[in-house]
Amino acid sequence: MNGCNADRTGPAEWTVWEKQGLDRATGRAFAPPGLHTVLAGAFGLLGLLAALAASLAVGNLADRRLRADIGAEFAATAERAADLLDRGLFERLRDIQVAASLDTMRDPAAGPAARRAVLQRLHETYPDYAILFFVGPDGRMLVSSSGALEGADVSRREYFLAGRRGPFVGEVHDGLLMAAALGRPADNPPRFVDLAAPVQAPDGSLLGVVVAHLYWEWAEGIQRDVMAPVLARHPGAEALILARDGQVLLGPPGMPRAAPPWLPAAIAADLAAGRGGSRVEPAMAASAQLVGYAPTGGHRDYHGLGWSVLVRRDAAAAFAPARQLAGQVMLWGLAATALAAALGWLLAGIIARPLVELCEAAGRLQRDPSAVVPPGRGAREVVSLAGAIAALVEALRGREAALRDGAARLRLATEGAGLAAWELDLGSGLLTRSPRHDLIFGQAGPLAEWRLADSLRHVVPEDRDAVARGFAAAVAGGAEWRCECRIRRAGDTEPRWVSWRGAPVREPGGAPVREAGGAGRRYAGVVEDITDRKAGERALELLVRELDHRVKNQFAVFDGLVQFTARGAADVPGMAAALRGRVIALALAHDLVREAAGSGPNRGLRPTRLAALAEAVLGPFGTARAEAEETPGAASYGGGRIALCGPPVSIGPTAAAALALALHELATNAAKHGALSRPQGRVALSWEDAAPGGIRLVWRETGGPVLADAPERRGFGSTLIRQSVAHQLGGQVRFDWSDPDGLAVRLECARERLAR
Numbered sequence: 001m002n003g004c005n006a007d008r009t010g011p012a013e014w015t016v017w018e019k020q021g022l023d024r025a026t027g028r029a030f031a032p033p034g035l036h037t038v039l040a041g042a043f044g045l046l047g048l049l050a051a052l053a054a055s056l057a058v059g060n061l062a063d064r065r066l067r068a069d070i071g072a073e074f075a076a077t078a079e080r081a082a083d084l085l086d087r088g089l090f091e092r093l094r095d096i097q098v099a100a101s102l103d104t105m106r107d108p109a110a111g112p113a114a115r116r117a118v119l120q121r122l123h124e125t126y127p128d129y130a131i132l133f134f135v136g137p138d139g140r141m142l143v144s145s146s147g148a149l150e151g152a153d154v155s156r157r158e159y160f161l162a163g164r165r166g167p168f169v170g171e172v173h174d175g176l177l178m179a180a181a182l183g184r185p186a187d188n189p190p191r192f193v194d195l196a197a198p199v200q201a202p203d204g205s206l207l208g209v210v211v212a213h214l215y216w217e218w219a220e221g222i223q224r225d226v227m228a229p230v231l232a233r234h235p236g237a238e239a240l241i242l243a244r245d246g247q248v249l250l251g252p253p254g255m256p257r258a259a260p261p262w263l264p265a266a267i268a269a270d271l272a273a274g275r276g277g278s279r280v281e282p283a284m285a286a287s288a289q290l291v292g293y294a295p296t297g298g299h300r301d302y303h304g305l306g307w308s309v310l311v312r313r314d315a316a317a318a319f320a321p322a323r324q325l326a327g328q329v330m331l332w333g334l335a336a337t338a339l340a341a342a343l344g345w346l347l348a349g350i351i352a353r354p355l356v357e358l359c360e361a362a363g364r365l366q367r368d369p370s371a372v373v374p375p376g377r378g379a380r381e382v383v384s385l386a387g388a389i390a391a392l393v394e395a396l397r398g399r400e401a402a403l404r405d406g407a408a409r410l411r412l413a414t415e416g417a418g419l420a421a422w423e424l425d426l427g428s429g430l431l432t433r434s435p436r437h438d439l440i441f442g443q444a445g446p447l448a449e450w451r452l453a454d455s456l457r458h459v460v461p462e463d464r465d466a467v468a469r470g471f472a473a474a475v476a477g478g479a480e481w482r483c484e485c486r487i488r489r490a491g492d493t494e495p496r497w498v499s500w501r502g503a504p505v506r507e508p509g510g511a512p513v514r515e516a517g518g519a520g521r522r523y524a525g526v527v528e529d530i531t532d533r534k535a536g537e538r539a540l541e542l543l544v545r546e547l548d549h550r551v552k553n554q555f556a557v558f559d560g561l562v563q564f565t566a567r568g569a570a571d572v573p574g575m576a577a578a579l580r581g582r583v584i585a586l587a588l589a590h591d592l593v594r595e596a597a598g599s600g601p602n603r604g605l606r607p608t609r610l611a612a613l614a615e616a617v618l619g620p621f622g623t624a625r626a627e628a629e630e631t632p633g634a635a636s637y638g639g640g641r642i643a644l645c646g647p648p649v650s651i652g653p654t655a656a657a658a659l660a661l662a663l664h665e666l667a668t669n670a671a672k673h674g675a676l677s678r679p680q681g682r683v684a685l686s687w688e689d690a691a692p693g694g695i696r697l698v699w700r701e702t703g704g705p706v707l708a709d710a711p712e713r714r715g716f717g718s719t720l721i722r723q724s725v726a727h728q729l730g731g732q733v734r735f736d737w738s739d740p741d742g743l744a745v746r747l748e749c750a751r752e753r754l755a756r
Contacts, residue, residue, distance in 0.1 A: 050340070052333060062325050070318055071278035073230065074237075074292025078309040079276050081226040081239065082294040085219060085307060089169055090299040092214055093195050095122060096132075097167055100197040100210040103732075105134070108201050112143045119145040119210075128221075130178060130192060130213040134199070135160055137206050148181040154211075163196025163209035170194035171305060172216055172249050191216035219250055230311065237313040244306030271295045271308045280315050288315040301692065361386075365393065423505065423524040424452060426475065431455070440498065440529050442489025458487040460495050471502075475523060478504050484530065496531040608656060610649040610754070614685060617660050618642050621667045621676060621683075641676060642667070646687035649695060652756040658728035659754075665717040666699050666745060675704030675742050695751050701742030710737035721745075729753050 099105060099122050104114050119132040123145040133144035139155020154160050162168040172191055175182070179189040192213040199207045219241060227239050241250040246263060248255055263271075264281045276294030292311040298304030364371040373390035375383070420437035424430075429451045431437075438446045441458050459467050463485040474481035480503045486495040502525025621642055651659065667676070667683075675681030681703040690696040718735060725733045731749025 046340075052337060054333060054336075056330070056333070058329050058333075060326070062329060066321060066325060067319055070234070070321075071280075071290060071292065073233075074290060074311045074313070074318075075276055075278040075294065076292070077226055077230050077239075078292045078311045079294035081222060081241075081311075082276075082296045082307070082309045083299075084222045084226065085241070085309070086296050086299040086302065086304055088218065088222065089193065089195075089305075090302040092126070092129075092212065093167055093169055093197070093302055095126065096195045096197045096210050096212050099132075100199045105199050105210065106201055106207065108207060116143040116145065116147070119143065122212075128215045128218040130175070130182065130190060130215050132210070132212045135163075135209045135211055137164075137208055142208065146181075149177070152177070157194075159194040159196040159211050160209055163211060164198055164206060166198060168194070168196040169302065169305060170196075171243060175213060178213060193218075216250075223250060227311070234313055234318060236317060237311060240310040240312070242308045242310065249307065267291060267293055267310075289313065290315045290318040361389075419526040419528050421524070421526050422502075423522060424502075425522060427521065429453065437527060440489075440527060441487065442491055458489065460486045460488055462486075467500075474502070475504075481523075481525070496529060497534040499528045499530045501525045501527075608651050610646065610651050610659075610687060611644060613651055613656055613660060614644050614663060617663045618644075618667050618685070621671060641681070642683045642685060644685050646697075647689070649687060649751070650755050652754065654756045655729055655754045658724040661724045662721045662733075662747065665721050669715070669717050670701055670704070670743075673705070675701035678704050681742075689751075690748055693751050694748055695754060697747040699743075699745040699747075701744070704742050706740045707737055707743065708740070710735070725749065 099118060102118055104110050104118050107114075115134050119134065123129050123132050129145070131144055131146055131148065133141050133149070135154055136142045139153055139157075139160050141150055141152045141154055144150055159168055159170055162170075170193060172193055175184075175190045175192045176186070178184075178192070179186055182190055184190050193216060195212045195214060196209050198209055201207050223239050223241070227237065230237050238252045239250075240248060240252075240255075242263075243249050264279070267279060267281065270277055271293060274295050274297055276292075278290065278292040280288055280290050282288045289312045294309050296304045296307040296309070361371070361373050365373065373386060373393055375386055375390075420440050421434040422437055423432045425432075431450045431452065431454075433446070433450055435446050438450065441455075456464055456468055467483055467485050470483055471481055473479075481500065483500040484497060485500075487498050488495050502523050505522040505524050663685075670676040670681075670683055675683055681701065684700045684702075685697065686700075687695055687697045722733055725731045725747055729749040730753045731747060733745060733747045736744040736746070
């Protein structure tokens with residue numbers, strides 16, 4: 001080529017030029033006829049088909065899954081609301097049953113003041129009670145928690161008629177009788193759910209009925225709490241609570257209660273069968289509705305009122321995110337198609353022009369990275385390209401080796417320490433970062449561009465101004481910068497803690513790298529996610545507070561024991577012996593439930609078994625170790641002076657201390673005055689299930705001094721037993737002195753209280 005033109009080129013030379021892809025008239029490179037067009041069309045078609053197929057498949061899959069997820073979310077919300085309604089009514093009914101079983105309520109001689117005090121305490125524990133009252137057998141209201149309506153005749157009320165026979169929960173109704181007492185206008189009376197339970201005397205006769213009016217606003221609070229997350233994601237969603245007959249108990253404002261919405265047959269059938277789910281129903285309103293629904297099935301021994309919970313929203317609005325996602329996927333697919341077609345056209349031109357030798361050299365390099373790139377032949381551009389490729393390959397090989405070593409050392413230093421490096425160009429605001437930097441801020445991968453404003457945008461608003469001011473002051477003074485603050489990562493709702501450290505980039509001599517005007521030009525440093533460290537600090541602080549609380553509690557227990565023992569001690573040695581025995585019983589109970597790990601309010605504690613607690617406390621008085629177990633898990637002891645027998649029962653940390661004191665006092669009394677004071681005396685401690693959900697412990701002494709009758713005065717030991725059982729276990733204890741052969745003590749409490 002060296003200045004050659006068409007006039008000076010002979011026919012023999014043209015053959016070489018054509019072989020090298022040069023046009024005879026212009027001397028420019030040309031592609032074989034039609035090859036560029038064929039390759040461009042092939043690449044464009046392949047890209048079009050691949051992008052369209054992928055976008056359609058991904059769009060349809062995303063649409064189906066998102067629709068299913070939204071429907072499942074509505075169904076789960078309805079199920080959660082139904083469960084909270086059932087559990088709430090169960091708990092309130094249990095409150096009324098417990099109140100009806102109290103000794104004060106069951107005592108025929110109890111006065112109105114005592115019963116009113118019980119009702120007032122129960123009312124104070126749960127503010128959603130409108131009123132609690134005690135109705136006599138004749139249907140006349142004897143006492144109420146507020147003193148209102150006392151003397152009113154409620155003998156024809158459903159809650160009284162049904163409450164005489166057993167626990168009762170009534171449907172929602174307007175409280176017309178209570179409207180005036182509560183200061184509500186007659187045209188807007190309060191709405192109540194009635195709860196009732198019979199009160200029976202010890203001989204089984206009916207003393208009356210304990211009744212509570214529960215505000216219906218209690219259900220509205222459940223609706224608000226359950227619907228809050230759904231409304232945040234799906235504005236306009238509505239929740240309805242329907243009665244058994246389909247009437248609206250709770251719904252959107254303006255919906256009449258007496259005119260229930262028409263339920264499609266499929267939803268009605270599912271609810272009748274006790275099933276929940278979600279459907280798109282066109283007959284729920286003017287437009288199609290996405291409906292999540294669930295029935296209330298009761299909880300434990302409360303069988304429910306047959307209510308149903310529906311969560312609905314206009315189907316078009318509910319599924320709008322799915323349609324938007326499908327449209328976005330299709331849009332991106334079309335963009336990818338256009339890009340693929342353009343790239344196909346460009347690649348077709350590039351692929352059509354290279355010479356066979358360069359293609360073969362590239363193939364050899366692909367197979368063997370150490371292969372040598374041959375010098376190019378033919379056109380000046382091809383020769384230059386071949387030389388450049390050869391030089392580039394060699395340079396890349398050297399740089400790749402250096403980069404591998406440097407990257408390995410840098411990765412080992414930063415990743416091992418959990419650090420991410422960054423360098424800020426103060427002029428442009430752009431950051432150069434290590435890959436870990438963007439991961440700390442919640443990005444799935446490194447972003448193409450990151451500015452200082454992007455970092456500040458992730459800082460929570462409460463900390464943002466302080467961080468910006470501190471960094472600006474450090475930059476202005478050319479000083480080091482340290483900062484700990486909270487950020488909110490992309491896609492996260494909970495903030496995380498990071499630690500920033502930075503300093504001006506300096507010249508080899510130590511001076512900052514500066515612009516012409518004198519200002520610092522670059523600032524570099526590291527950022528670290530310290531969320532776990534902050535969580536550990538918070539956990540340590542909570543642990544210290546909890547330890548302080550437990551120590552204060554133990555001091556309070558010891559103070560109570562000292563005062564209680566001092567009141568009943570005849571002399572100092574007797575007080576010391578009694579106090580020492582009680583403290584040892586508490587220590588044995590604590591050893592059984594102590595543990596070196598845990599979390600929450602019971603950190604460092606664990607449950608134990610009733611058999612293990614009894615053996616530890618009563619061991620010094622003559623229990624024997626387990627000989628055999630007739631049933632799996634049952635404890636049966638024999639061979640000693642105290643025999644233990646009963647099924648496995650879990651004892652929690654709180655109940656262990658109270659039960660240990662009670663067992664210790666029983667054994668001490670038996671050793672002083674009962675069966676254990678005689679060589680032939682024996683004690684049997686047994687326990688069994690007692691309905692409903694209770695445990696009955698029986699302490700029976702035999703072979704001791706003959707009992708004539710109950711002692712004339714109650715000793716401090718029996719008083720301590722009664723108070724421990726009543727106050728800490730919520731149970732009751734009865735002493736039976738009628739058997740001349742020995743004392744019998746029966747202790748009853750709820751299994752769930754023993755597990756605390």
